[in-house]
Amino acid sequence: MSASVAISGVSKSYQKGVPVLLPLDLEIQRGELFFLLGPSGCGKSTLLRILAGIVEPDSGSILFDGKDITSLPPEKRQAAMVFQNYALWPHLSVFENVAFGLRAAGAAKKVIEKKVGEALALVRMSDFAERKVPSLSGGQQQRVALARAIAVDPQVLLLDEPLSNLDAKLRDEMRCEIARICRERSLTAIYVTHDRREALSMGDRIALLNQGKIQQIGSPVELYKKPRTRFAASFLGDVNLLDGVVEEHGKEFLRIRTEIGVLLSSHIEKTDAPSVLIRPENIRISASPSQENCFEAEYLSGTFLGERCELKFRTETGRILDVNEDSSELREAGKKYFLSVLPQNVVPLED
């Protein structure tokens, strides 16, 4: 049965005076697909290992369904882990790999057969039960690793960069698969990645980590559309970050003076805007001026990337802006255009 997870005040340093995790709190709901997203070295794996019981925290407590498991050893926690490198036994068959945890727990033969069969069906690997691991592709091995974790009916499924060793196409496919499996089984899953695309496309919620601290927690859309800081804005997607000062706090709009001129923002819940985010895909290009948030700019250059073009413009104030558009219209360097952005896409940041 899936459990809720409550982490409070958990901290860790491996060396004295070098904190890897500062005391942090997190609540993960039962059945949630929750992401820990952040750059390499920010402490994601450390937190996951603390949840698994492989690493001991310096402080704090962990509750599964309200029960304190902080001092329980890994095998008593009912948390199953899936690793980047699969960690399968090469000399055992697929069936025996998936059965491993159940055998270790002393399950009866019938139970093992049933649970392994169900887990292999769930990951669509039933036909491979008798195969040896080295004869499988990377994607298939990852499916087996997932089946092994699920077969023990864990309260919490922990995934540490499970798709990092797969090529791009397979990674996309496995993203959908893992999300499907977690939802079909209503698994509480905590998924660690540095890949924002994985977190944005799969997660119910994301905690963004940097330097051992939670920067922001929210749904993928919240994090992408309303990042609080420059770091969050940049980590979640492409950005134009402009210095800003709020000139007027109106009923409908904030008037913000920026490096490219005065912009209206509809985010009136904010009082301050030392900087402002405009995502490159939110800038419209036209030949004639529109009403609000419109400014003239010179087209400099563009890169065709297939699904979109990345263009560079220079505003009259000399600021270079990135603009993404989905057409591959040829533009002439040096030509003037009007750029505009909707007030809801002018996002004030805290820093």
Ligand code: ADP
């Ligand atoms: P992430 O998974 O986000 O890349 P980690 O949790 O693996 O980050 O590591 C966070 C920091 O802790 C890194 O600076 C790493 O070098 C350090 N670290 C991780 N594991 C150990 C360990 N067993 N002993 C000493 N330092 C470690």
Ligand code: MG
């Ligand atoms: Mg890691």
